[in-house]
Amino acid sequence: MTIAHHLDDATLMRYASGDLDEAFLVVVASHLAMCDHCRHAARKAEELGGELLEEAEAAPVQAGSFEAVMNRLDTAETGDAVQPSPRPFGSAGSDVPLPLARRIGGRLDDIAWRTIAPGVKKHVIATQPNSPSALYMLWVAPGKAVPEHGHGGAELTLILSGAYRDAFGIFGPGDIADLDEHVEHQPRVEDGAPCICLVAAETPIRFKGIVSRLLQPFVGI
Amino acid sequence: MALSATRVNTAEHDDRMDFIALMARVCEQDRSAFHQVFAHFGPRVKSLMLKSGADPALAEDIVQDVFVAVWRKAGQYAPERGAVGTWIFTIARNIRIDRLRRLSSQPYEDIEAIELVDDQPDAEQEMEAVQRAELVAGALVELPADQREVIELAYLHDLPQSEIASRLALPLGTVKSRMRLAYARLKQKLEEKI
Ligand SMILES: [Zn+2]
Numbered sequence: 381m382t383i384a385h386h387l388d389d390a391t392l393m394r395y396a397s398g399d400l401d402e403a404f405l406v407v408v409a410s411h412l413a414m415c416d417h418c419r420h421a422a423r424k425a426e427e428l429g430g431e432l433l434e435e436a437e438a439a440p441v442q443a444g445s446f447e448a449v450m451n452r453l454d455t456a457e458t459g460d461a462v463q464p465s466p467r468p469f470g471s472a473g474s475d476v477p478l479p480l481a482r483r484i485g486g487r488l489d490d491i492a493w494r495t496i497a498p499g500v501k502k503h504v505i506a507t508q509p510n511s512p513s514a515l516y517m518l519w520v521a522p523g524k525a526v527p528e529h530g531h532g533g534a535e536l537t538l539i540l541s542g543a544y545r546d547a548f549g550i551f552g553p554g555d556i557a558d559l560d561e562h563v564e565h566q567p568r569v570e571d572g573a574p575c576i577c578l579v580a581a582e583t584p585i586r587f588k589g590i591v592s593r594l595l596q597p598f599v600g601i
Numbered sequence: 602m603a604l605s606a607t608r609v610n611t612a613e614h615d616d617r618m619d620f621i622a623l624m625a626r627v628c629e630q631d632r633s634a635f636h637q638v639f640a641h642f643g644p645r646v647k648s649l650m651l652k653s654g655a656d657p658a659l660a661e662d663i664v665q666d667v668f669v670a671v672w673r674k675a676g677q678y679a680p681e682r683g684a685v686g687t688w689i690f691t692i693a694r695n696i697r698i699d700r701l702r703r704l705s706s707q708p709y710e711d712i713e714a715i716e717l718v719d720d721q722p723d724a725e726q727e728m729e730a731v732q733r734a735e736l737v738a739g740a741l742v743e744l745p746a747d748q749r750e751v752i753e754l755a756y757l758h759d760l761p762q763s764e765i766a767s768r769l770a771l772p773l774g775t776v777k778s779r780m781r782l783a784y785a786r787l788k789q790k791l792e793e794k795i
Binding site for chain 1: 714
């Protein structure tokens with residue numbers, strides 16, 4: 381898989397420092413599952429965290445703290461050791477990256493879509509209440525053009541299948557569009573196959589006006 | 602001046618080597634090696650949690666969670682993927698997400714599992730973990746104060762990017778660009794040594 385569009389460095393650092401809410405974390409991790417380049421880059425951003433930890437001043441731990449750790453290890457059940465799951469995709473024959481497969485199952489074909497506009501289907505993925513951004517998937521018909529639009533907030537779109545094209549280039553499987561709130565674009569899905577993507581979007585300010593309301597179904601692509 | 606700086610670097614170099622050797626012994630269930638790792642990193646993890654807003658009792662409890670995980674996952678520590686401090690930072694970060702942010706760190710666990718199975722170390726990663734950590738430390742020293750401040754607020758104080766912006770009375774875009782600049786300097790340091 382040749383990936384041309386990667387995560388912004390500022391997003392990688394939010395990942396490394398632990399500052400992504402659930403929706404953004406699932407999309408970033410799904411890209412990392414598909415992209416060696418960004419996995420290596422994320423590791424560098426984590427090394428910065430390691431060095432900051434190394435240089436942090438020490439705060440004394442309580443007396444008996446180490447013994448408490450050993451005691452917990454000695455009394456714990458042995459069966460809860462973490463078993464790594466070996467594959468970037470959920471399971472054999474899956475076309476969904478592992479962090480997403482945990483939410484929707486292993487196959488894009490099995491998703492229960494809801495039509496929200498002609499040629500546009502959506503599937504919302506539930507997130508915890510303390511995670512304000514929205515997480516959803518979009519299915520957009522081949523050749524479908526989306527009117528020029530901006531976004532209510534930062535938005536992260538991972539292409540899972542098919543492709544679209546806008547002023548930033550062609551986005552195909554594995555590519556990520558890491559857009560901040562100021563970007564406007566006019567994507568058009570390539571001919572031949574629908575484009576399926578995974579989107580995290582900061583909760584937009586309420587849309588005003590009839591034109592914006594008509595565009596609302598297209599937020600996310 | 603130059604002489605004492607060299608001496609400090611050598612001492613740090615030895616320390617970092619020691620922790621890699623200690624982790625190898627922790628894998629063999631060596632409790633005294635584990636105690637030495639705890640004595641160094643335990644108070645640093647506690648400091649991290651206090652800065653992140655945990656009260657002292659909770660910070661203490663999280664330190665214990667982190668080292669329970671360090672013992673259990675010791676076999677997954679791979680020196681070619683970074684220094685011991687980096688690995689412990691990622692464990693502490695994940696537990697901070699679970700316990701302080703009350704979100705799930707499962708996606709991080711998924712990526713770590715994929716790395717363990719899939720990733721061949723690249724040229725940069727084959728550089729010794731110790732050498733890499735020293736380059737990262739060098740990049741941090743050279744960082745302008747305004748960039749250092751932003752990354753400390755993000756990594757150590759666990760402040761959301763938007764909150765860093767409002768606390769420093771800066772536009773969000775400025776916070777992001779300072780983070781990007783800090784990262785670019787780190788990347789340059791690591792890449793020029795291959
Ligand atoms: Zn990438």
